[in-house]
Amino acid sequence: MKQQGTGRGHEDDWWRRLYGDGGGAGGGAAGDTGASDAPDTLDDRVASALRALAATGRAAPAPGDAPERPERPGPATGKPPGRTAPPPPPAFPTPPAPIPLQATGPGSRPATPRRPVPPPRGAPADPPPSAPPPDGPEPGPLPAADPAALDELVPDTALDGARYGSLTLRAASRRGDLARHRGDIRRDALLTVRFGSGRHALLLVAVATGPPAGAGAARAARDACAWIGGAVGRSCTRLAEDLRTDQRDALRSGLQRLTDRSYGTLRARAEERGLPPERYPAALRCLLLPADPECRTRVFFGVGPGGLLRLRDGAWQDLEPTAPDHLPRRAAPADPGEPPPAAAGRRTDGTRAPGEPFLFRTAFARPGDMLLLCSAGLAEPLRQDPVFAARLAAEWSLPRPPGLTDFLTAAQLRVEGHPKDRTAVAVWES
Known part of the structure; x- marks a missing residue:
């Protein structure tokens, strides 16, 4: 022991x-803790x-x-x-x-990189870039969010589609390259809805664009789509009957009344939010499409810039009621019973933006046609760049309509000098 x-x-x-x-x-000593x-x-x-x-x-x-x-x-x-x-x-x-060791005592730690010091409160921020980078359409930063108003945010891209009777619908709305680069919200809005059922169903597609550099631009566009959608939905039975019986004058006056009421509501909403009423309304363009395969009348109406074109036999025809003559386009020959393009007279009651006429046109759909409704972000390169227009015509002249992803891929083809938001609605006829 x-x-x-x-x-x-x-x-x-x-x-x-x-x-x-x-x-x-x-x-x-024994029992000592060694402290x-x-x-x-x-x-x-x-x-x-x-x-x-x-x-x-x-x-x-x-x-x-x-x-x-x-x-x-x-x-x-x-x-x-x-x-x-x-x-x-x-x-x-x-x-x-x-013994090689890494120093850990005071004064011997390696220097850590300093975090950037934020600018003092009230200091001017760096101005946003004026042009997107030329290295592809990848999104940049997310738009800034307000925790108390998250419903103001919209996704970078919206995609939709449907098939009824003889028509196939494709719709896409995409944030422009400049907005992606800056982290701005998409100002284009898209609405695709159906009212009714069966042969009596009525499809409405609405495309709206908020005012440039205006507060609440995205909200204005979405409100415009929502209000016109509600107005058409409440009158869908009468509108569908006027379409089937080819009552163009009734359609024109009825849709103009609904559009004016929607713009009046938008102006009232602007006053509630403390925004200038003349800057709150958005460009609004719509298509009414009957689901009845025996009714081939397509109705366009709206206010503000954009595009209405038809792809027939591989060539573009500009159907815009107020399309400027200096833009390169192929004149659209009138079908039997199809009236020439026209714009309604300007209103002075303040329900629409000053100088913006109400636009209205009906078109007769032939098998093989494709009708395109789009915002200004797509209409401008289509009318100004022949190479881009020819490429889209080739993409969308195939025997079968493209799928959703193929349609989006073609609709977002980049064109130098055209960085705006793009919204496109295409209807293929069979």
Whole structure:
């Protein structure tokens, strides 16, 4: 028992030298916790271990090696078998081998990069870039969000489609390259709805664009679509009957009345929000499409800039009621019973933006035709870039209408100098 206690005392003495209180080679008294007033960092502990090893004449352990613990004493001699007593410490201990460590003590930590200091409150922000980068249509930053008005946000892209009777519908609305680059919200809005069922169903497609650089532009566009959608839905039975019986004059006056009421509501909404009423209305363009396969009359109406085109026999025809004569386009020959394009007289009652006439046109659909309704972001490159127009004509003149993703891919083909939002609604006839 004495021999075993001697071995245990030697082992405890070694560990006291390694993690003791620095009070000498013998360590602290029995029951001592080894506490010390010296700083207790990783560097301090390693230095203490090295001093203890140097005092006993042991070689410093290699990095990663565990300290060698003494074996239990043999039964006969009380000495560890195969071991000899350690030699006396030299007069001048050899400095221990250095151990590579990463400094962790105060004043020795590596410098961390400083975070950018935000500009002082009220300092002018950097002006937004004026042009998108030429390296592709990938979205940039997300638009800024208000936690109390998350319903003001709209997705980067909207996509929809349907098939009724002899018509196939494809619709897409995409944020423009400039808005993507700046992190602005999409100002174009798209609404595709059906009222009624069966042969009496009536499809409405509405495309709206908010005023440029105006507060609440996206909200104005969505409100315009919502209000005209509600007005048409409440009158869908009468409108569907006028379409089937080819009552063009009744359709024109009825749709103009509904549009004026919608714009009047938008102006009232602008006053409630403290916005200038003359800047709140958005460009609004709509298509009425009967689901009855025997009725091939298509009705366009609306206010503001955009495009109404027909793709027939691989060539574009501009059906815009007020299309400027200087734009390159192929004149659309009138079908039997199809009236020439016209615009209603300007109103002065303040229900629409000043100088914006009410637009109305009916078109007769032939098998193989494609009717395109679009916002100004797509109408402008179509009318101004013949190469782009020819490419789209080739993409959309295939025997079968494209799928949703193929339609979106073609609609968002980039054209230099045309970074606006784009919204396109295409109707293929069979």
